[in-house]
Amino acid sequence: MTSFISEILANLQKEGHYLPDLTFILPSKRAGAYLKKQIAGCYTKPVFSPAILSIEEFAEELSELKTLDTTATLFEFYSVYLSLTPKEQAEDFENFSNWAQTLIHDFNEIDRYLVPPDAIFNYLSAIKDNEHWSLQDNQTDLVKNYLSFWRKLPEYYTELKSRLLIKQEAYQGLVYRQASEKAATFAKEYAQNYVFIGFNALNSAEQLIFQQMLDQKAKVFWDIDQVHFEDPDHDVSLFIRKYAQSWPYYKSEELERVSSHYRTEKQIEIIGIPKSIGQAKYAGEILSQLTPSELNSTAVVLGDEGLLLPMLNAMPKNIDALNITMGYPLKYSPFSSLFEKLSDILKAGNENYYHKDVISVFSNSIIMKASKQEAEVAIQHIKSNNLLYLSKTQILELFTDETGLKIAHCFPSHNNSAKEILLDFSNLIKWFKAEIKEDEDKINLEFLYHYHLVVEELLKLVSNYPHIKSVSSLHHFFKELISTQTLDFQGKPFQGLQLMGMLESRVLDFDTVILTSVDEGTLPAGKSNNSFIPFELKKTYNLPTYKEKDAVYTYHFYHLLQRAKKVYLLHNTDTDSNMGGEKSRFLIQLEIDNEPLHNIKHSVVIPEVPAIHNELQVIQKTPEILEKLEQLANRGFSPSALTTYIRNPLDFYKQYILGIRDKEEVEETVAYNTLGTIVHDTLEKFYKEVIEIELSKEHLEDFIKRTPEEVEHQFHQTYSKIPLSKGKNLLILEVVKRYVTNFLKMEIKELAAGRSIKVKEIETKLTASLNIPELDYPVNIGGMVDRVDISNDILRIIDYKTGKVIQSQLEITNWEDITTDYDKYSKPFQVLMYALILLENQPTTVDAEAGVISFKNLKEGFLKFGIKESQGKKTIKNNVVNADTLLNFKAQLKKLILEICDPETAFYEKEIKIYGNY
The missing domain is CATH 1.10.486 (PCRA; domain 4)
Incomplete structure (x- = not known):
């Protein structure tokens, strides 16, 4: 393939030009690097490099002004705004910047297209006067200020322009306007040594500069294919065709230089791929199949430059050299x-x-x-x-x-x-x-x-x-x-694969092109309106609209195809995308054009999604795991550890063997377990004061009075020292106070009903040894019992639950179920374990009961553990925890611990349901 730049240089040399004496003007700096390389190949001896400028640099040189960026212009504009706006009407800088950037964009367009500012601003002011919302003859101050703003636009523009020119600075549009005013004088002296290459859409200022330079023997080379140039309806040649018809120079001279490469043989593959990331991945697969020589003449062009990172991650291993034109965003x-x-x-x-x-x-x-x-x-x-x-x-x-x-x-x-x-x-x-x-x-x-x-x-x-x-x-x-x-990336610009955006591809040619994101809404970008100037007014003054912007994209798209031999056009098929997975109109137009030598192939690529089989995990016991189990047995199995195993052995393995706990986070709202801790700690504080003392109504009424203060104290101790005067935490604080108060009132009712209560233990840690001959190491059990008291000569082992518990959840019919069915029997398992630990250490001569007090079911009082037994047609319930009860429970407990410690029994994952609070 002979590139466009090579053709131009050969033509210039054929006409007798010495290339180092010329000054080249190009659309971008990237094209300048390629031009310099091609010029070096034209000579066998060292030569000085010619001057190579982008069009923006040339405009700066002509205007003798320094270009300001939008932010610097905005600051200068605000100074102008304050000087021309009454103080009581002036907006602060933040509000000003919200609309001023759009206005600066309009100033920029007005200057770039050499529109008379007073005329368009007066026209715009008249439109706003007709559009305003007030229907009354006497306008409000708001309407007056609104209209006053639009009338002041000429003043804002003139003052901003004046201030900038005094400083020899300008925004880009003003640079172009000033450059166009000086172009005629400059052209008379220097034009014959200037060459303009590869331009397409020119603003009015650029058109005037080009014409002045052409009239004085400058060279302008256009890169347009004959098939598009001769088609009056094709947007590729919208601009160049207009120049050929309207510029006086082309009334007598031919347009340079129309080529005929587009109709040559091409392999074009249009590929639909779901998601943008999928396009990057597939582009990597295409690259992995190319040879090193093919990669040296290949370009990956990103229609959406946001794909830069995914594309870099998708690069295959066969890419030895990569040159990235786009910058890596900060x-x-x-x-x-x-x-x-x-x-x-x-x-x-x-x-x-x-x-x-x-x-x-x-x-x-x-x-x-x-x-x-x-x-x-x-x-x-x-x-x-x-x-x-x-x-x-x-x-x-x-x-x-x-x-x-x-x-x-x-x-x-x-x-x-x-x-x-x-x-x-x-x-x-x-x-x-x-x-x-x-x-x-x-x-x-x-x-x-x-x-x-x-x-x-x-x-x-x-x-x-x-x-x-x-x-x-x-x-x-x-x-x-x-x-x-x-x-900016640093690489070898002329070796290996080229990765660039659409604008960087201007003037450049490649044998193989991979273009991503050829989707409607991306290529072309579609309608956008970052302007105060209405569409009709833009048409009146020949300012660019979405029609011209679409034509720019069209030119870039077809230019990539013009000299290429292999083209891969990737588009998104995902219907959840911005345009609903609609492929670009450019792809449809390619099919309609139906060039005889274009072999167009369509395909849809779907990523392979392997079937995922969620198999339950199985952890075999190793010597290290058995050693951990022995250590755990020595320390003591707790009720929560054993019920965790019953619920899901894998959770037991993670928590108690590997030591994996929930990640500690700051609680913004009191968690349910924290709420329970505050309730427990508050009651512990109160009842420790009456250990071994017969509980009285006076004790409990004193506790009720102290509850608000004590709950807040425990709240701060357990949760945080932040104020509790608002939000969800205030509600939860009040809930805890209500829980404690209602519990204490329930105790008062119990006393009033003739029940005596003497607290023996409160939040006490208990341990006991368990004789299991099958294991050659000691086994202990232990746990923190919430409360032990004697009520009417019955020893009660009580577990507090801030969640809701009902009586049926504490009753069993079959002892074997207590260590296998977590959902039904976790609560009786816990209370029986507390009873076993306590009674193993402190045998009692009185009857014993074990059970739960549920703070969400206080009306039921003390919910007792019970064994349901059938006697004939009747079912009787035994609530007493006696020697037989403990013997039966101990047998099941030993069986459970033997299973946990058995080297041959793996930790099997169970399918479990997610439940609420306990």
Whole structure:
């Protein structure tokens, strides 16, 4: 394949031009690098490189102005706005920026297309006067101010233009307008040495410059194929065809240079793939099948540049050399999330910092590394102490003095000025730079440098303009500047695979092209309206509309195909995408054109989704596991450990053998188990005061009076020291008070009914040994019994439950079920185990009962364990826990522990249901 650039250079040499003497103007800098390479191949001896400029650089050279970016222009515009707007009507900078950027875009278009500003602004003002919502003859102040704004647009434009020109600065459109005014003079002296290559859509200023240069013998080479140029309805040639018909120069001269490559033989494959990531993966598969020589003339062009990272991850192993034209967005760096979070924290404007925000900052990999893992310890402290909100002092106390001084820059006061906040960010950057080693982490240093540039740029703007007065405004412009920054890749631009966006493909040609995201809404991008100028007014003044923007995409698309031999066009078939999986109109047009030598193949690729069989896990017991079980037996099996095994042996293995526990997190709302802890601790505090004392009504009434204060105290001890005056936690606090108060009232009723109560034990840890001859090591059992009392000469072993329990859940009919059916018998298992531990240590001569007091079922009182036995046609229930009861339970308990400790019995996973609170 002979590329377009090669054809141009050969033509120039044929005409006798010495290439180093010429100045080349191209649509992009990337095309300039290719041009330089091709020129080097034209000579066998060393020559000086010719001047090669992008069209933007040429416009700057002509106008003798420095181009300002949108952010700098916005700051200058606000100064103009304040000088021309009455103080009582002027908006603050943040509100101003919401609409001013659109207005700057319109100023830019007006200048680029050489529209008379007064005419269009007066027209626009008249339209707004007709459109406003007031139907009364006497307009309100709001309507008057609204119309006054539109009438002032010419003043805003003129004053902004005047101020910028005095400083020899300009936004891009003004640069073009000024360049077009100087083009005629410049062309008379220098035009004969200028060559313009590969342009398509030109604004009015560029058209005027081109015509002035053409009239003075400059060369303009167009890259358009004959088949498209001669088709009056095809958008590929919309612009170039118009120039050929309307420019005076082309009345007598031919257009250079129309080619005829599009109709040559091409293999075109249109491939539908679900999801954008799927397209990146499949593009990688296509590349894996190409030879090294094919890869050297292959380009992957991303219709959606957001696919850069997935495409890089999908690169196959056969890619030895890769040149990436697009920049790596700064937003993907580890610093992006950190500075974004710091800005969000500042914008919230709270005196105390929310724990999730603080943890998010500390969890950032850069903070972790720079703090030498002190941040990790700080996170654990926040979680273990359930600190919902932290003051800056509390945060700094979590670190050593040296690290604390650095961490302080992460939490500047929201009362600080924008400059002070930016200086904090600057100090953070210096800290990170000192901690990052260049030889180990070059990419993060490069990211850090770009953040340094952003902060310095903002500091410069803040110093020159006093406009940013709120953290919110600072946050907005910080994000604005970061969005424009990219990390440029360094590679060998003329070797291996080329990865680029659509705009970077201008003027360049490849044998093999892989184009992704050929979807409606992406290629072309569709309608957008970031302008105050109505569509009809744009048409009147020849400003670009969506029609012209679509034609630009059309040209780029067909240019990629023009000289290519193999083309892979990938589109999204996923109906959940923005356009519902609709393929681009370009693909439909390719089919309609039906070129004879174009072999178009259609295919749909569906990713292979293997069937997933969810098999229950089985963990065989190893010597190490058996050793852990022996240690656990020595320490003592608890009721919760054994019921965990009954429910699901795999959970027992994870929790008690591997030691895997639920991840500790800060509780924003009191969890149900925390609520239970507060109830238990409150009752423990009260009843410890009456151990071995006959309980009286006076005791309980005193406890009721003290309940609100004691519950709040326990709440702070267990949960957090934050105020409990609002939100869900206030409701939960009141629920706990109600639970405790209702329980104490129930006890009073019991006493009033003639029941005597003497508390023997409260929240007592008990242990007992269990004789199991089959095991050659001692086995212990233990647990924390909530309460043991003597009521009417009956020993009661009581387990508190803050969830709802009913009597039937504490009754059994078959002893073997108690260690196999968790759903039905976990509660009797627990209370019998407490009874066994207690009575093994403290044999009693009185009758014993074991059971539950349910705080959601207090009206039922003490729910007793019972054994249902059939006697003839009757079923009787025995609630007494006697020697026979304990003997039967002990037999089942030993059987269960033998199963747990049996080397041949694996830990089998059970299919379990998810239940509510217990």
